[in-house]
Amino acid sequence: MFKLISRILVLFFGINVTSVADPVIVVQSTTSTANSGLYDAILPQFEKQTGIRVNVVAVGTGQAIKNATRGDGDVLLVHAKAAEEKFVADGWGVDRFDLMYNDFIFVGPDNDPAGLSDATSAVDALIRISSGRALFASRGDDSGTHQKERLLWTSAGIDPTTSSGDWYRETGSGMGATLNVAVGMNAYAMTDRATWMSFGNKQGFKVVFDNDQQLFNQYGIILVNPSRHPHVNAKDGQIFINWMLGEKGQMAIANYTLDGQRLFFPNAN
Amino acid sequence: MQALSDSFGLAFGLIVGLDPDLLEIVSLSLKVSLLAVTFALILGLPLGAALAIGRFPGRFGLTVVINSFMGMPPVVVGLLVYLALSRAGPLGVLGLLYTPSAMVIAQVLLITPIVVSLTRQTIAELDSQYREYFLSLGIKRLPKLLTFLWEARFSLVTVCLAGFGRAISEVGAVMIVGGNIDHLTRVMTTAIALETSKGDLALAMALGVILMLIAFSINFLIALIRPSNNSSITSKIFSR
Numbered sequence: 001m002f003k004l005i006s007r008i009l010v011l012f013f014g015i016n017v018t019s020v021a022d023p024v025i026v027v028q029s030t031t032s033t034a035n036s037g038l039y040d041a042i043l044p045q046f047e048k049q050t051g052i053r054v055n056v057v058a059v060g061t062g063q064a065i066k067n068a069t070r071g072d073g074d075v076l077l078v079h080a081k082a083a084e085e086k087f088v089a090d091g092w093g094v095d096r097f098d099l100m101y102n103d104f105i106f107v108g109p110d111n112d113p114a115g116l117s118d119a120t121s122a123v124d125a126l127i128r129i130s131s132g133r134a135l136f137a138s139r140g141d142d143s144g145t146h147q148k149e150r151l152l153w154t155s156a157g158i159d160p161t162t163s164s165g166d167w168y169r170e171t172g173s174g175m176g177a178t179l180n181v182a183v184g185m186n187a188y189a190m191t192d193r194a195t196w197m198s199f200g201n202k203q204g205f206k207v208v209f210d211n212d213q214q215l216f217n218q219y220g221i222i223l224v225n226p227s228r229h230p231h232v233n234a235k236d237g238q239i240f241i242n243w244m245l246g247e248k249g250q251m252a253i254a255n256y257t258l259d260g261q262r263l264f265f266p267n268a269n
Numbered sequence: 270m271q272a273l274s275d276s277f278g279l280a281f282g283l284i285v286g287l288d289p290d291l292l293e294i295v296s297l298s299l300k301v302s303l304l305a306v307t308f309a310l311i312l313g314l315p316l317g318a319a320l321a322i323g324r325f326p327g328r329f330g331l332t333v334v335i336n337s338f339m340g341m342p343p344v345v346v347g348l349l350v351y352l353a354l355s356r357a358g359p360l361g362v363l364g365l366l367y368t369p370s371a372m373v374i375a376q377v378l379l380i381t382p383i384v385v386s387l388t389r390q391t392i393a394e395l396d397s398q399y400r401e402y403f404l405s406l407g408i409k410r411l412p413k414l415l416t417f418l419w420e421a422r423f424s425l426v427t428v429c430l431a432g433f434g435r436a437i438s439e440v441g442a443v444m445i446v447g448g449n450i451d452h453l454t455r456v457m458t459t460a461i462a463l464e465t466s467k468g469d470l471a472l473a474m475a476l477g478v479i480l481m482l483i484a485f486s487i488n489f490l491i492a493l494i495r496p497s498n499n500s501s502i503t504s505k506i507f508s509r
Contacts, residue, residue, distance in 0.1 A: 008307060012373060026367060035467050040451075057367060057448035071356035072366055176466025201468030229356060231364075 023236045024053045028065075028073035030144055031174050033219070034058035036194035036263050042252040046243055052236045060174050062142030068092065068222075071229030074237035076222040079144035079192075084220045093222035094234075097245055100253050100264045101218045104148060106209040107179075107196060108188040116188065116208040123156045125209045130158050133167040135187035137178050140170025144217075149190050152214060192217055194263035219264070221245070244268070276474030280482075283475060291476075295483065298456040301369055301443070302436035305376035309432055313381045314425065317388025318414045322396050332389065338382035343375075344441030350375040351445045367448040372456070375442035380432040387428040391421045423495055430488060437484065 033039055034056060043054050057067065061078040068076040069092050076093060078084060087093045106116055106125055114134035119125035129136050138160070139146035153160055160168040169187060171178045175195045182189035183203040191199075196207070221241055226234040243249045250266035257263070283291045320332060352358050354366040354374075365371045395417045403413050418425070440458035447454030449463060457480045464473035 008304070008311075012304060012308075012370060031466070035463075055367065055448070055450045055453055057450060059448075067355075070358075071361070174466055176468060180465065180468060199468040200472075201470055231356060231362075 022053055023051065023233070024055060025074040025233050025236045025240055026072070027054055027056045027075045027077055027240070028068045029056050029058045029077045030061045030064060030079055030219075031058045031176065032079070032192045032195045033077065033264075035176055036198040037258060038194070038253070038256055038264060041256040042249065045252050046240065046249070049248065050236075050239055050243065052239060054240065060141060061144040061147070068224050071224065071232065074224055074233045075240055076224060077219065079217055079219045080147045081218055081220060083144075083147065084222060088222060091228055092225055094225050096220050096222045097241070098267055098269065099219045099221045099244060100250075100266045100268070101216060102193050102264050103210065104145065104190055104215040104217050105193050105196060105207050106188060106190055107182070107202075107205050108208040109186050110204050110206055112208050114188065119209050122152050122209070122212040122214045126152055126156045126158065126160075129167075129188055130156070130160060130163075133163070135167050135169060135185060136160070137182035137185070137187040137189045138168060138170045139175065139178050140172045141174070143175070145175060145190065145192060148215075148217070152190075155214070194258075197258050197261060197263055218267075271471075273474060275471035276478055279471055279475035280478040284479065284482075291479070293452065294455050294457055294460050295479070297369065297454075298437060298458070298480075299483070301372045301456060302376060302433055305373045305380055305436050306429060306433045308373070308377045309380040309384045310429060312377070313384030313432075314388055314418060315414070316381075317385040318392045318418050320385065320389045321392035322400075322410060322414055322417070332386075335382050335389075336386050339386055341379065341382065342441065343379055343439040344445065346375055346378050347442035347445035350378065350442065354446065366446065367450060367454060369447070369454060371446040372443045372454060375446050376436045376439070379439065379442060380436050383432050383435060384428055387431060388418075388425060391424045391428070392417045395421060426491060426495060430491060433487070434484065437480070 029039075035058070039054075039056055039058075043056070047053060057064070057073065059067065061080045061083065064073075064076060064078050065080075065083055065087055067073055068087070076084070076087065077099070081096075084093070084096045088096050104122075106122075108114075108116060114128045114132040116125045116128055119128055128134075138149060161170075164170055169181070169185070171181050173181070175191055176199065179189060179191060179195070179199055180201055181187070183201060183205050188208070193210070196202075221244055223234060223237050223241055224232045226232040244253075245268040250268055253264050253266045254262065320328070320335070350371060351366065353360050354363065354371055355361055356366070365374070392414075408416075438458065440462055443449075443454070443456055444459050444462065447456070447459065449455050449459040455463075457476055461473045461476045461480075464470075464476065
């Protein structure tokens with residue numbers, strides 16, 4: 001009987017297959033970098049060059065930052081500059097660096113009922129949606145995308161949450177789930193270009209508005225502060241950050257294309 | 270519904286081609302859930318049987334509480350285990366977060382109430398029939414408990430299958446405590462959630478089809494080894 005139990009216990013702990021010897025880091029990340037295939041393209045290159053395994057937990061900016069605050073990661077990679085700077089200012093992160101950028105876009109039904117294609121700016125696009133009471137699917141989850149969206153609404157002088165549940169639909173979900181909701185209910189949505197390019201359920205939706213400076217989407221990378229969380233693998237985390245910001249990482253990011261299009265543009269200093 | 274017909278073709282292709290990623294996530298799903306069911310049985314069978322035959326104050330309340338835990342949402346269990354295993358949490362030093370072990374722990378917490386509750390129900394029926402008989406023979410509680418568990422073994426197989434079904438199909442708990450990390454903690458259900466979020470609905474559905482095939486196969490095999498006529502204590506007694 002005890003032999004059986006001890007065998008089962010061995011199985012239980014043996015189920016964690018990676019050996020203790022391999023260096024490993026956990027990256028708390030936004031979802032666009034994962035879903036678009038960027039990590040699948042660049043991480044094997046990093047692992048081959050350094051022997052460090054990178055485990056990515058792709059949950060969305062808000063959750064990633066909270067997880068990193070709790071010390072459940074070694075590196076933070078998200079796209080919400082204000083929140084990132086607060087993370088460092090509060091002492092949870094060592095330093096924040098620009099990593100790469102792309103842009104946000106508005107997507108919507110082919111017939112474009114609110115006429116976003118004629119909008120003169122991102123703010124104008126939101127005004128058209130609001131005044132036309134066109135269905136709009138928002139992230140509603142404190143993600144980088146959501147924070148940018150909220151900023152734009154503020155610039156437009158509109159509070160869409162007063163119409164929450166009416167034409168303003170807050171899904172409280174990740175980008176992919178929100179896009180599924182948007183195409184399902186024929187609603188507009190704001191998304192990062194990388195997620196949209198790699199999204200498989202477009203159902204006739206198209207890009208209705210883009211190319212506004214306001215829609216600039218900057219990604220940042222931060223090492224979780226080992227002084228606040230001593231167990232953090234700061235050594236390998238720093239190697240990862242140096243690689244991403246250095247020539248090899250920046251080139252790997254630049255070289256990643258989907259259907260011939262670049263999804264992320266490296267811009268580390 | 271194009272996605273649905275596409276998905277059967279995709280599923281067939283993945284299975285026949287022995288897609289390595291598919292094999293990896295199927296194998297991890299089975300490892301995690303089978304291990305969780307094993308632990309849940311070790312904990313739950315004796316507890317359920319003891320709850321059935323025991324007579325102690327608070328027995329009614331305890332039964333109600335455990336029955337209620339059967340309805341615990343997986344995402345809540347996941348959250349609780351995450352808070353416990355998080356580095357900022359009480360068991361953070363164990364470093365179990367984002368490992369398959371954490372997923373097993375979460376699933377054990379999910380399934381054990383089901384095992385306890387259904388075992389209690391099954392054994393209680395036996396107990397109500399044979400309690401006085403065993404009393405009159407002067408048989409102590411432990412041998413009686415073991416006898417009941419053995420006699421009810423075929424019904425208890427269904428309890429196992431219910432527990433396994435709950436484990437292999439849940440996504441909320443393993444997503445939070447495992448992190449859906451590629452090649453590490455990605456199982457069938459979290460892979461389905463991921464492919465859905467990427468809009469690859471046909472692939473997500475294909476994985477769902479494969480998951481159901483696995484469930485059918487396991488249930489089919491179990492049904493094969495069960496005899497059609499359950500022997501019962503009654504027939505054993507009166508055949509003397």
